[in-house]
Amino acid sequence: MRVTVKKAYPVFSWSWDTDSVARDVYCNNPEHNVRPDINSETYAFLRNYRNDEDDVCGICRVSYNGVCPNCKIPGRSCPLVVGSCNHSFHFHCIYRWLDTPTSKGLCPMCRQEFTLKPEVLINEPHAQKFMELISRNRERRLAMEREEQELNNELREGGVVVDEPDQGVPVMQPGLGSDEEEDEIDYDSNDGMRM
Amino acid sequence: MSKIPRSFRLLEELENGEKGFGPESCSYGLTDADDNTMTNWNGTILGPPHSNHENRIYSLAIECGPNYPDEPPKVKFISKINLPCVDQTSGEVVAKNFHTLRDWKRSYTMQTVLLDLRKDMATATNKKLPQPEEGSTF
Amino acid sequence: MASLPKRIIKETERLVTDPVPGITAEPHDDNLRYFQVTIEGPAGSPYEEGLFQLELYLPDDYPMEAPKVRFLTKIYHPNIDRLGRICLDILKTNWSPALQIRTVLLSVQALLASPNPNDPLANDVAEDWIKNEQGAKQTAREWTQRYAKK
Numbered sequence: 001m002r003v004t005v006k007k008a009y010p011v012f013s014w015s016w017d018t019d020s021v022a023r024d025v026y027c028n029n030p031e032h033n034v035r036p037d038i039n040s041e042t043y044a045f046l047r048n049y050r051n052d053e054d055d056v057c058g059i060c061r062v063s064y065n066g067v068c069p070n071c072k073i074p075g076r077s078c079p080l081v082v083g084s085c086n087h088s089f090h091f092h093c094i095y096r097w098l099d100t101p102t103s104k105g106l107c108p109m110c111r112q113e114f115t116l117k118p119e120v121l122i123n124e125p126h127a128q129k130f131m132e133l134i135s136r137n138r139e140r141r142l143a144m145e146r147e148e149q150e151l152n153n154e155l156r157e158g159g160v161v162v163d164e165p166d167q168g169v170p171v172m173q174p175g176l177g178s179d180e181e182e183d184e185i186d187y188d189s190n191d192g193m194r195m
Numbered sequence: 196m197s198k199i200p201r202s203f204r205l206l207e208e209l210e211n212g213e214k215g216f217g218p219e220s221c222s223y224g225l226t227d228a229d230d231n232t233m234t235n236w237n238g239t240i241l242g243p244p245h246s247n248h249e250n251r252i253y254s255l256a257i258e259c260g261p262n263y264p265d266e267p268p269k270v271k272f273i274s275k276i277n278l279p280c281v282d283q284t285s286g287e288v289v290a291k292n293f294h295t296l297r298d299w300k301r302s303y304t305m306q307t308v309l310l311d312l313r314k315d316m317a318t319a320t321n322k323k324l325p326q327p328e329e330g331s332t333f
Numbered sequence: 334m335a336s337l338p339k340r341i342i343k344e345t346e347r348l349v350t351d352p353v354p355g356i357t358a359e360p361h362d363d364n365l366r367y368f369q370v371t372i373e374g375p376a377g378s379p380y381e382e383g384l385f386q387l388e389l390y391l392p393d394d395y396p397m398e399a400p401k402v403r404f405l406t407k408i409y410h411p412n413i414d415r416l417g418r419i420c421l422d423i424l425k426t427n428w429s430p431a432l433q434i435r436t437v438l439l440s441v442q443a444l445l446a447s448p449n450p451n452d453p454l455a456n457d458v459a460e461d462w463i464k465n466e467q468g469a470k471q472t473a474r475e476w477t478q479r480y481a482k483k
Binding site: 202 | 392403417
């Protein structure tokens with residue numbers, strides 16, 4: 001049988017490489033200190049693990065391959081940002097957060113200082129803007145620390161004992177990653193908590 | 196812009212009032228700090244300079260009903276004052292004679308009302324009106 | 334009114350399909366950012382057997398800004414004042430956009446289980462709590478009976 005191709009319609013698809021974390025884990029295993037075999041079971045497991053609920057931006061809860069709430073077209077104009085803590089967000093989402101004074105420059109998930117993961121590049125105009133924001137935040141934090149220091153010094157000189165208030169309401173969990181974890185809050189000795 | 200519900204809007208106003216944000220020429224606060232419906236408020240206006248109101252402090256009662264801020268508050272002078280928009284027997288600010296209440300917008304606050312009343316006291320005709328004895332009340 | 338962000342729609346749906354035990358949250362028909370909330374008092378706390386009404390509002394900047402939450406039911410607690418305002422770090426300085434309505438309400442419920450009189454909002458209640466914890470807890474139980482009865 002002869003087939004003549006008259007017309008062809010190529011279809012392309014793309015997605016952000018959010019498996020970098022999985023690959024890192026895999027590569028750090030000395031036994032696999034080579035290019036990861038993407039057909040291996042371990043890698044498939046890590047992929048699936050990452051692909052569940054986790055593949056949404058922790059700020060807007062839209063898939064990484066989608067767009068932030070203010071963009072229409074996914075891709076270069078609304079890229080993904082990977083932090084050195086391995087938490088990823090839409091560029092615009094994390095930018096808006098880090099630009100608020102409440103953020104104190106911290107990652108929404110793990111509350112470490114948010115910086116770009118060095119191995120993962122983002123597009124130039126975005127990268128530039130981002131670095132500026134991070135250094136602005138750093139300056140702001142340093143200024144605040146200085147102020148606090150000065151205030152403490154003043155109080156000490158004035159003979160006032162500064163009593164550090166215990167601020168911790170014990171309800172924050174360090175891992176804010178998945179919903180399931182968040183629901184497990186330690187209620188001290190309250191066994192009958194769940195009703 | 197979404198619509199901020201009555202209670203959270205009033206809590207914002209309360210905080211602004213307590214922190215003393217805004218001008219010193221007026222102030223306001225809850226009449227009863229226990230009233231979690233936040234309905235009744237006290238207000239004060241410092242009489243504008245270069246007028247017959249200069250150096251006088253006027254007390255007012257403000258009532259934010261269940262539909263505030265979709266609807267304007269009810270405002271009543273406690274201190275006696277001679278002003279065209281104020282009912283001379285009850286002290287009530289008559290909404291139809293006072294543009295801020297008549298053309299009420301959701302974005303207006305108690306502070307807007309107090310400051311606009313102060314402006315009204317300072318208009319060319321109103322600033323010269325003879326005023327009742329200082330300290331008298333409705 | 335501007336359309337509701339996807340995140341809020343998703344959160345609302347999940348609150349209905351997969352509710353948190355002891356907590357309900359329903360948006361008002363005329364304002365989908367404004368929720369009517371109930372929280373059951375945690376067992377073993379002075380608020381046990383109580384059902385507390387709260388209101389929650391997601392401001393325009395949510396999730397960059399924390400939800401606003403207030404108790405409508407009167408409650409005797411060192412971190413909740415007479416107007417129902419709550420002193421909870423994650424609602425102010427320690428907010429994170431990774432938190433959600435459900436996690437916020439769980440934190441409020443946890444605050445009922447473990448009051449923190451050293452970081453008070455209601456000063457007189459906190460004083461009472463530090464001086465005479467048993468008495469303060471008794472008052473809290475009485476208030477629960479009086480105002481929060483199911």
